[in-house]
Amino acid sequence: MSNILLITSSPRLESHSTKVARSLAGQLALRAPNSTVAHRDLTREPLPHIDDSFATGRALPVDQLTPAQKEVLAISDNLLKEVFAADTIIIAAGMINFGIPSNLKAYIDYIVRPGVAFRYTEKGPEGLIKGKKAYLVLARGGIYSEGPMQQFNFQDTYLRAALSLMGVTDIEVITIEGVAFGPEAADRAVSAAMDKVAALAA
Numbered sequence: 001m002s003n004i005l006l007i008t009s010s011p012r013l014e015s016h017s018t019k020v021a022r023s024l025a026g027q028l029a030l031r032a033p034n035s036t037v038a039h040r041d042l043t044r045e046p047l048p049h050i051d052d053s054f055a056t057g058r059a060l061p062v063d064q065l066t067p068a069q070k071e072v073l074a075i076s077d078n079l080l081k082e083v084f085a086a087d088t089i090i091i092a093a094g095m096i097n098f099g100i101p102s103n104l105k106a107y108i109d110y111i112v113r114p115g116v117a118f119r120y121t122e123k124g125p126e127g128l129i130k131g132k133k134a135y136l137v138l139a140r141g142g143i144y145s146e147g148p149m150q151q152f153n154f155q156d157t158y159l160r161a162a163l164s165l166m167g168v169t170d171i172e173v174i175t176i177e178g179v180a181f182g183p184e185a186a187d188r189a190v191s192a193a194m195d196k197v198a199a200l201a202a
């Protein structure tokens with residue numbers, strides 16, 4: 001049995017990252033009997049951006065929170081509950097201006113929560129979300145895995161940093177690159193990603 005949390009974030013209806021990530025979730029679920037897939041669709045159900053109540057309340061004890069802080073932290077609690085309930089987390093994202101879609105950034109801002117997702121120790125931050133496997137399914141118009149654009153890839157570098165701060169360090173990346181170089185290049189990139197999905201889920 002596996003509890004899979006699928007997080008999709010593409011603004012595009014014909015999203016490559018969503019398609020490949022859905023397939024991965026389905027194949028991983030088939031691999032273990034009684035698996036569940038919870039889908040957090042950040043495009044259909046966008047989160048509000050964090051605000052002052054969140055920024056001032058995120059590290060306070062519950063008994064010190066104002067009603068406005070409690071309300072906004074309930075969003076974070078709910079998202080974190082989903083994350084803790086999962087043993088496998090799949091994050092699908094297209095590259096938007098060298099980084100991740102803003103709805104996924106808002107999601108990360110809610111879950112990277114001191115005292116819940118990580119804590120500060122004398123040796124530095126310690127992640128509290130342990131024992132999870134994460135898959136990043138990342139689509140890009142250009143090529144960033146090699147060549148001159150590599151230095152502008154803030155997509156997996158950012159997600160790896162945020163996840164590892166929270167203790168999620170077992171991360172597999174599936175890239176769908178060069179989709180802007182025409183329909184044939186896009187088909188090839190999706191097909192290569194699907195092959196990798198099949199191999200990972202085998």
Ligand SMILES: Cc1cc2nc3c(=O)[nH]c(=O)nc-3n(C[C@H](O)[C@H](O)[C@H](O)COP(=O)(O)O)c2cc1C
Nearest residue numbers: 010012015016017094095096097098139140141142
């Ligand atoms: C607003 C916008 C900005 C984008 N910025 C970049 C970029 O900086 N680099 C890149 O390689 N592709 C960029 N793209 C192309 C997308 O990464 C590409 O279409 C990818 O397939 C999107 O993921 P999706 O198919 O899951 O929607 C951009 C696309 C849009 C719509």
